[in-house]
Amino acid sequence: MKHDAFPELVLGSAMWGWTVGRNTAFQLLDYFYESGFRSVDGATNYPIDKNPGHFRLSEQILAEWTRVNQVNDLRVIMKVGSLDNMRSPDHNLTKSFLLLAMDHYGALFGGNLDTLMIHWDNRDDEAAIRESYEALAIAQEKGIAAGLSGIRRPEIHALVNQAFGLDLLIQIKHNLLYSDYERYAPFHGKRRFIAYGINAGGIKLEKENYTGKSSLIVRGGKPDEEFANKVRSFLNALDQRSFPAPLTSFNQLAMIHAFYSPGLAGILAGPSGIAQLADTIQFYSLLKEGAYASVYGVLPAGNQG
């Protein structure tokens, strides 16, 4: 990750090999890279489409793109520990398994590998968690940053990390309907959080814009009409005369929310095609110019988990 005064845009790959085919993923990577961005997020279990034949497909697409284009300056975040892509809680976070993962991704991505994250940890056992940190500390010695994602007991992690002093990056679900930020209070105080799910999995403001391929639908989510109505009313009532471009989409509001949230080092974008990525990048540059700062404090909020 870069260490700027504002959150960096990170390209997500959760849907690659699922609703986003290899060719589209290649186009997204081309566009993202050519626009000057370098941070890409992956996980062993992407895509989590419960098709065993797709296990590790997303990482293979990313690795192939780096090979074909001879790219060595990406900053790839890999979340590790999962044993399948069935959305099962089965995972292995032992020291030896994490070190194997580090070797695997070092071989697959070479110098592009930036960060190794523990992915989904339901453990209460402090000694077992400490063992995982021994592996993360070895990774950090080799120049690979360490991180966390989907941790049930952040306070135990914070306690264990007192002995290791790792400069952890942490992915959290953070959007207008729900946020994990408060759960990670022991880690507050530094820009170390990366927001995912900023569109709450793919909210559309108009019901007719959902299709059978919509991210929200294929991932088992349900459109929330009440919240969509609230957002539409908010946009209709908003005085937009001073803005460089009108606010029209939920993704734009989601990005304003993430951009100005405290503690964020990164915003995960999960575009399903080039038009969405282009829109996200263009809007991100307007945010960097401060164009929508006044909107953050008045954004509509929902109350879903």
Ligand SMILES: NC(=O)c1ccc[n+]([C@@H]2O[C@H](COP(=O)([O-])OP(=O)(O)OC[C@H]3O[C@@H](n4cnc5c(N)ncnc54)[C@H](OP(=O)(O)O)[C@@H]3O)[C@@H](O)[C@H]2O)c1
């Ligand atoms: N740490 C974790 O446990 C964790 C969990 C989840 C995700 N992640 C990471 O975060 C990334 C993003 O997560 P997410 O997919 O849940 O994010 P999200 O932003 O909540 O949902 C992405 C969906 O929002 C819609 N969208 C995105 N950009 C848009 C735009 N510019 N205009 C209109 N609609 C837009 C698309 O829906 P349609 O495809 O329906 O158009 C897209 O598939 C993932 O790829 C993954 O790398 C991490």
